[in-house]
Amino acid sequence: MGEVINLRLARKQRARAEASTRADQNRRLFGRTAAEKAAEAVVKARVEATLDGAKLDSPKPGKP
Template identity: 55%
Template structure:
């Protein structure tokens, strides 16, 4: 026979799993130090300046 599943408990388990996944995403996005954020911003800026300098036609 099939096991009986409590739907309320299954919904709560699914909600906990999705909350844990969202927490992992937020930790990766917002759990950085100020120095790490500045390093990322400076690297992105350096790459953008390099790309702008390599353009053949100016706007």
């Protein structure tokens, strides 16, 4: 005779394993270190500053 298993526990264990696999895949796809995020923020801030400095002043409405 085979070993008796609790199907509820087996389903939960399988779901945990699948969730763990999915989480590992997401960490590989989307995970970035804090240093990478900070470096990207610095680059983004530099680009924003450059663009803001290059804007032309538009005339105020009502003033010729």
